[in-house]
Amino acid sequence: MTIVFQILAAVVILIAGYFMLRGGGARHQAMQRILLLLFMVAAASSVFLPQLWTYAANMVGVGRGTDLLLYITVLVFLGFVATSYRRSRRTENDITELARKVALLTAHAPDQETTEGKEVR
């Protein structure tokens, strides 16, 4: 019966991949926050209602509720890694642009004239 969970995991990864590739924006961020909220509720509820999780785990063919939660944690973590990678790439691009502007504005002309027609900037 584990095949059910494998299909579920594959679907979740595909959906996450779709959202990641389609780029950011407010909708993307909202979806991310909803998912995080759901995950927090799920994690909290597993402490108080472990039998509910075991029931859900058996439904999708995973042995124990804690195992199911572990699998979900792995998926959420992978999603987190991917989004933070994207975010840091974007930040890096912004910083690059900024630093390049500074560099171009403060360029230093050479100390000595090497050839005729050399521009002094």
Add this chain to the structure above:
Amino acid sequence: MIGSVIDGLKHSFSHIVCVDDGSTDDSAAVAQASGATVVIHPINLGQGASLQTGFEFALSDPDMTEVVTFDADGQHQVVDAMDMVAKLRDSDLDIVIGSRFLDERTSMGKAKRLVLRAAAAYTRATTGMALTDAHNGLRAIDRDLVSHISLEQNRMAHASELIDQVSASRARWAEFPTHIVYTEYSKKKGQSLLNAVNILVEIVFR
């Protein structure tokens, strides 16, 4: 090291731009004293970012006709750079790309050769350009093509990115045999072969 590289260049090239990528020693001052225009990144950004900064600075000079990218660690030969510019002009090309594999002059380890060959094969497959060496730092580029290049890969994957953009702009290109001298200094400064892993990751997860 940087001083002797610029000394070697300045008899053949009238405008030398040196991009200082946040170095902590006196490289920038030495380069400036040797006769180069120095553009200083306030923080370390990477080799790709430095190339793009150099391109944009060169484009700010309306009289600039072509750009030569030349590594500052002394592994490139001035005579190669001059021959490449001559070829660029004579054959009316947009870019002349240096290659270590067109003759037997450049000696390197087996592993490095293998990785560079694999990288070139990857570039051939993705761009259709029949390159023998996709990661050679020595290039001569026409002004018009320089203005169409916009490198966003700051770190390692910029060489592949540059070739991608050359291919996308349907530039007229040629390779030129270059002699790369791996001195102790350039080996120390050069990238480890493990960086091939970083390049792959940066290409896949843009």
